[in-house]
Amino acid sequence: MEDNLELLKTLTLKNEKKIIFLVIDGLGGATEPSTGKTELEVAVHPNLDKLASESLCGLAVPVDFGITPGSGPGHLSLFGYDPVKYLIGRGVLEVLGLGMELTENDLAFRGNFATIDSNGIITDRRAGRIPTEETVRLVGKIQKNISRIDNVEILLKPGKEHRFAGVFRHPDLVENITENDPHKEGNKPHKIQPTVDTVQAKFTTEVVNKFIEEVARLLKDEPKANYVLLRGFAKFPNMPKMQEVYKLTPAAIAVYPMYKGLAQVVGMQVIHGCETIQDEVNKLKELFTQPYDFYYLHIKDTDKLGEDGNFDGKVKKIEEIDKIIPEILSLQPDVLVVTGDHSTPAVNKGHSWHPVPVALWSKNPPTPRNNVKMFTEQEFSRGMLGIVHMTKILPLAMAYAGKLDKYGA
Amino acid sequence: MEDNLELLKTLTLKNEKKIIFLVIDGLGGATEPSTGKTELEVAVHPNLDKLASESLCGLAVPVDFGITPGSGPGHLSLFGYDPVKYLIGRGVLEVLGLGMELTENDLAFRGNFATIDSNGIITDRRAGRIPTEETVRLVGKIQKNISRIDNVEILLKPGKEHRFAGVFRHPDLVENITENDPHKEGNKPHKIQPTVDTVQAKFTTEVVNKFIEEVARLLKDEPKANYVLLRGFAKFPNMPKMQEVYKLTPAAIAVYPMYKGLAQVVGMQVIHGCETIQDEVNKLKELFTQPYDFYYLHIKDTDKLGEDGNFDGKVKKIEEIDKIIPEILSLQPDVLVVTGDHSTPAVNKGHSWHPVPVALWSKNPPTPRNNVKMFTEQEFSRGMLGIVHMTKILPLAMAYAGKLDKYGA
Numbered sequence: 001m002e003d004n005l006e007l008l009k010t011l012t013l014k015n016e017k018k019i020i021f022l023v024i025d026g027l028g029g030a031t032e033p034s035t036g037k038t039e040l041e042v043a044v045h046p047n048l049d050k051l052a053s054e055s056l057c058g059l060a061v062p063v064d065f066g067i068t069p070g071s072g073p074g075h076l077s078l079f080g081y082d083p084v085k086y087l088i089g090r091g092v093l094e095v096l097g098l099g100m101e102l103t104e105n106d107l108a109f110r111g112n113f114a115t116i117d118s119n120g121i122i123t124d125r126r127a128g129r130i131p132t133e134e135t136v137r138l139v140g141k142i143q144k145n146i147s148r149i150d151n152v153e154i155l156l157k158p159g160k161e162h163r164f165a166g167v168f169r170h171p172d173l174v175e176n177i178t179e180n181d182p183h184k185e186g187n188k189p190h191k192i193q194p195t196v197d198t199v200q201a202k203f204t205t206e207v208v209n210k211f212i213e214e215v216a217r218l219l220k221d222e223p224k225a226n227y228v229l230l231r232g233f234a235k236f237p238n239m240p241k242m243q244e245v246y247k248l249t250p251a252a253i254a255v256y257p258m259y260k261g262l263a264q265v266v267g268m269q270v271i272h273g274c275e276t277i278q279d280e281v282n283k284l285k286e287l288f289t290q291p292y293d294f295y296y297l298h299i300k301d302t303d304k305l306g307e308d309g310n311f312d313g314k315v316k317k318i319e320e321i322d323k324i325i326p327e328i329l330s331l332q333p334d335v336l337v338v339t340g341d342h343s344t345p346a347v348n349k350g351h352s353w354h355p356v357p358v359a360l361w362s363k364n365p366p367t368p369r370n371n372v373k374m375f376t377e378q379e380f381s382r383g384m385l386g387i388v389h390m391t392k393i394l395p396l397a398m399a400y401a402g403k404l405d406k407y408g409a
Numbered sequence: 410m411e412d413n414l415e416l417l418k419t420l421t422l423k424n425e426k427k428i429i430f431l432v433i434d435g436l437g438g439a440t441e442p443s444t445g446k447t448e449l450e451v452a453v454h455p456n457l458d459k460l461a462s463e464s465l466c467g468l469a470v471p472v473d474f475g476i477t478p479g480s481g482p483g484h485l486s487l488f489g490y491d492p493v494k495y496l497i498g499r500g501v502l503e504v505l506g507l508g509m510e511l512t513e514n515d516l517a518f519r520g521n522f523a524t525i526d527s528n529g530i531i532t533d534r535r536a537g538r539i540p541t542e543e544t545v546r547l548v549g550k551i552q553k554n555i556s557r558i559d560n561v562e563i564l565l566k567p568g569k570e571h572r573f574a575g576v577f578r579h580p581d582l583v584e585n586i587t588e589n590d591p592h593k594e595g596n597k598p599h600k601i602q603p604t605v606d607t608v609q610a611k612f613t614t615e616v617v618n619k620f621i622e623e624v625a626r627l628l629k630d631e632p633k634a635n636y637v638l639l640r641g642f643a644k645f646p647n648m649p650k651m652q653e654v655y656k657l658t659p660a661a662i663a664v665y666p667m668y669k670g671l672a673q674v675v676g677m678q679v680i681h682g683c684e685t686i687q688d689e690v691n692k693l694k695e696l697f698t699q700p701y702d703f704y705y706l707h708i709k710d711t712d713k714l715g716e717d718g719n720f721d722g723k724v725k726k727i728e729e730i731d732k733i734i735p736e737i738l739s740l741q742p743d744v745l746v747v748t749g750d751h752s753t754p755a756v757n758k759g760h761s762w763h764p765v766p767v768a769l770w771s772k773n774p775p776t777p778r779n780n781v782k783m784f785t786e787q788e789f790s791r792g793m794l795g796i797v798h799m800t801k802i803l804p805l806a807m808a809y810a811g812k813l814d815k816y817g818a
Contacts (some may be wrong), residue, residue, distance in 0.1 A: 030774060030777060031774075031775055031776075031777050038777070059795070063816055065797060065801035065802075065805050065808075066801065066804030066805040066807055066813055067413070067417075068813065068814075068815045068816060069815070069817060070816060070818045073816055073817040083817070084413065087817070089818075090818035093818065232818065347774055348774060350815075353805070354777070377777060377793070378779075378780065378793065381792075386796075387795035387796075
């Protein structure tokens with residue numbers, strides 16, 4: 001299941017052909033027992049069906065059979081990177097997603113504002129999901145008063161509701177430490193501990209514990225949120241960039257921070273300012289005249305509805321997404337891939353291990369006739385692409401776009 | 410085609426859901442030229458067909474395309490271990506299968522009683538397949554007289570007919586030596602030779618040759634069997650156990666020694682006392698109330714009939730096995746996998762490289778609708794599972810049983 005980046009790097013060619021990856025988060029579904037049908041089988045999606053009938057179709061395995069991918073591994077696989085080899089910590093994704101700059105000296109993390117009682121017991125891990133404005137104010141207060149611990153610089157940024165993220169900046173920081181989130185109300189927060197016995201891990205532990213203590217002192221009289229829980233400590237991943245491996249000039253169009261963060265990790269130009277699917281399509285149109293040759297367009301809503309177990313909602317969302325397919329095709333991309341980063345069946349109420357439908361459409365040369373008439377998991381399982389590892393899709397798209405040279409004489 | 414044990418180990422969860430692997434040895438067949446049909450296509454097996462229509466179906470490759478697996482590699486792959494990475498010598502399987510204890514200091518082997526003439530020529534490699542009682546007596550005689558060579562302890566146990574197995578016990582023994590079996594009557598037995606130039610290999614060679622010489626002296630006046638041929642020298646394999654990798658509590662129900670031995674190597678609790686298929690099913694029922702969560706049930710007969718080239722016999726045996734499917738389903742397992750360790754087509758008269766049919770049935774969540782109506786190789790090649798490596802089946806079963814956590818954020 002390994003990627004073949006070292007080989008690909010020697011074969012990639014630069015040309016002006018444009019590839020679009022339309023990534024419908026959590027696209028794949030599973031059989032709802034009462035009807036025996038999946039979300040894609042119930043939804044009416046004539047445009048996706050027509051696209052499928054003209055595409056190379058199959059099912060893709062993001063990590064391995066039986067493995068349920070998080071968003072990080074799912075996306076790395078989409079971008080052609082073996083997600084077992086390359087790991088990206090959650091803190092890094094959050095920080096990048098919020099548009100913060102991240103350097104090699106940074107230890108990134110994500111945080112929640114929480115409430116703690118006078119006995120030191122966490123009473124609400126999310127501080128009643130305080131409004132974003134309150135988080136903005138609290139983060140500002142902390143940033144103003146605690147911008148440094150010893151020689152370590154601290155940079156914070158508010159997220160949505162009770163969430164924020166940040167970095168500790170110092171060359172000796174490492175990610176080998178535990179979290180302070182007890183993961184259940186009614187417990188005391190944990191003390192951060194080193195997970196390896198090194199000077200750097202001890203130093204990092206001391207800094208982070210001091211920061212948490214200072215924040216607790218600073219916020220102790222705040223009425224709504226008087227504590228912070230920090231998780232997902234992670235250093236910037238050292239990965240080859242898409243420019244370097246694929247010689248692509250990639251742009252990322254996404255609404256949510258994490259997906260922008262993921263795109264930045266692999267070297268994409270992140271496009272900001274989209275709030276809706278239509279915003280994203282409009283942005284794609286606008287950028288299509290610019291010299292990008294790879295467009296990653298991420299649609300989040302299907303995943304959220306799957307996570308909520310909302311079968312009908314996911315069906316409706318698929319039908320809504322179906323309507324943007326002609327708009328995207330009207331841009332005349334050279335290659336259009338429609339897939340997801342993983343499956344999120346409503347029956348699972350979460351990400352799942354089910355392989356993800358993939359349709360790869362190419363203008364010239366066209367993909368082979370497929371005998372696939374419907375954009376469904378079932379139909380795609382008999383598609384000509386077969387059942388493949390997700391890391392193979394980007395190289396295939398590159399091949400159809402004439403961006404891969406012959407290997408060997 | 411590699412396994413992903415290191416990753417899986419970090420994701421496995423313990424729960425009470427129960428997985429059954431019904432392993433029909435040599436299940437897969439091949440086209441009989443006069444009818445154009447395989448054993449599974451000729452056999453009438455309504456219960457397997459119904460199961461297939463409700464299962465995730467496909468074909469599994471035990472080792473690699475074109476590779477015919479022995480029972481060892483076939484089973485390791487079934488249990489999720491890459492059979493190219495993990496090797497188990499035949500001697501180890503025999504010794505474990507006979508219920509002998511095996512330590513890290515042991516060099517295991519299997520032996521045949523043979524007959525040799527006064528010129529030192531092997532006249533019968535199996536000593537006329539002497540009855541088991543005779544082997545019991547001869548093994549007793551050797552064990553009594555030759556329990557030690559130099560500092561090396563020797564432990565023997567009789568098998569069926571002319572077969573026996575044993576271990577040489579000493580920390581310096583290695584498996585890098587040749588066999589003495591000339592594999593054809595009319596030849597002299599080979600001298601054991603080291604296959605590597607090490608002190609340990611020379612020491613091992615000397616010990617084993619001395620043992621064979623002493624046995625020949627001891628048995629020289631025996632009327633039926635006066636020589637031993639030793640093969641399959643192997644040390645105990647150092648493999649991660651199923652408890653450790655999968656957090657499973659596995660039980661193995663099998664009739665034949667080798668399959669019990671294989672199960673023991675991967676850490677299963679081996680259940681003894683079964684002689685027939687119905688014994689095995691009864692034992693499964695009995696054990697189903699006990700706190701096991703993985704049941705390996707091995708059926709040997711299909712393989713033997715395939716090896717004999719007995720197409721009709723294998724067809725009948727499949728029809729017989731079909732009748733136990735409702736009994737097994739009545740136990741209400743959470744996941745039932747019906748497959749084989751390899752194919753043994755009657756037309757091949759032996760194991761073959763043909764991918765093996767796999768049906769994976771799950772109670773909740775159910776597996777996707779498959780459009781597979783018949784339990785045959787042909788139908789399964791269009792199943793939604795596709796054609797996958799056999800090592801992927803156990804992780805998939807784990808996923809359906811809720812025993813695998815999400816990978817990454």
